[in-house]
Amino acid sequence: MISSEKSATFRIMLWIGVHVMDTFAFIKARDVSHAIQAASQSNTAQQGAEVRFVAGGTTLIDLMKLSVERPSQVIDINHLPLDNVEKLPDGRLKIGALVRNFDLAHHEIVQNEYSVLSQALLAGASAQLRNMATTAGNLLQRTRCVYFRNTAMACNKREPGSGCSAIEGDNRTLAILGTSSNCIATNPSDMNVALTALEATIHVQDKNGQRDIPIDDFFVVPGSTPQRENVLEPGDLITHVTLPPSRHGTKYAYLKLRDRASYEFALASAAVVADVVDNKFNRVRIALGGVGTKPWRSREAEQALEGRTVDQSVFREAAVAALSEARPQSENGFKIELAQRCLAHALTLATETA
Known part of the structure; x- marks a missing residue:
């Protein structure tokens, strides 16, 4: 009615x-x-x-x-004019909140200048879902933890103070980085991992105006408030995302490891954005997926790589650094080595033509 x-x-x-x-x-x-x-x-x-x-x-x-x-x-909000991808005068790329994942993955600028984002989007979900899913919706995608989605089970994210069934339960697919005694749920998005490596900015509007939030500050770890997954406040609307100007010669790679080849969430994934000069890492950004309670920017891995020679031993050293703070549960300890191998191979893919 x-x-x-x-x-x-x-x-x-x-x-x-x-x-x-x-x-x-x-x-x-x-x-x-x-x-x-x-x-x-x-x-x-x-x-x-x-x-x-x-x-x-x-x-x-x-x-x-x-x-x-x-x-x-x-x-x-489907009828709002927030569905465009455009280059801004300062060289940044503006991505509307309502741009569909399919359109973003296949956009010429994204494929040519930010290919890690295209790779990540095409690794996620299915063609049908990519036709419907939006940029802002993907940013706000919630965990696939089975206890979060089952209202008969205790879940601090769904009902604060009720407990975390996953810690003593089925936690094979859950997080080993950024966890707390209250929650070990993973962020499920592929797109968010690529955006983190690209150092995207999230633009949010509310009744008082607009504010700009670096993506690494947008997501929060569970701590004692697992019900809060980002810094949005009531009434906030994501209007668009911007990416820094692309850099000539930057190398990109997104690698996703999962239980089956399609329509499956990552057990571990890695996004690499690297500038290589004279066979050395001049600048590198690393983000991991499938292992963190939020898209996981690994500054430890970046520090282990910058200024170093492109070499498999250096890759392995960076991969070990990336997982140095991992806190596995009863069933997901295998993710440490899996994520290390994932990152080392993603670095190989990104630099093999350097």
Whole structure:
């Protein structure tokens, strides 16, 4: 039933078999200001839990079906003008929040100047999902930890203070970096790993204006607040992402290791962005996926590489440094060596034509 035609607000009830989901208001945002206003009015004491923006819905709708996400209001932002990829006058690349993963992966500039991002996007999900999933949605993609998605199990991320079933349970696929006694869930995104290595900036707008957040500051480790995965505040809307100007001759590689060849999340992945001059690393950025509670920037590996000769022994040294702070659980200790080998091979791929 339409409750207000003027505001395009609908009350919706979704049926999943015989299970009835909670009802929620559905608002079609007219523009960015309308979307932010609607979100700001709804988000009060629950730190944003009562409202969600929806675009592709490839994660949100699944979690609503499972009663993991239970918003009272969903704001459709698909019609907002945030779906362009363009070069800015200063050489940066601007990627709209609503650019679909497929379009971004196949964009000529991305393929030619930021190929690690194209590689990462094409390694993720399936063609069908890439056609729907968006840049901002991927940034906000939530963990695939089975305990997070099962409301019958204790999960501090879903229900703070209830406990973490994964620590003593099925933790083979979960994190070994950035964990705490409250949560060991991994960030599942491939795109986020590449964006971290590229030192992307996330641009966010709220009722007070816009702010720019370096991607390494955007995500937070669980610590004592595992329910908080990033620095967004209630009413915040991601409008776009920018990448620094591309550097001529930069070498890129994204390598993903997983249990099966497609449609599977990473057990370990590595993104490499490297400038090599006279067979030495002049500048290098490293990010790991599948092993961290957030996309994991490895400054330890970068320090072990910069100024060093391109050599397999140097690669192995950097890989060991990258995992030096790993804290494995009962079933995922194998990830230490797996991630080390993944990074060493990604470095080989990035530099083999240097």
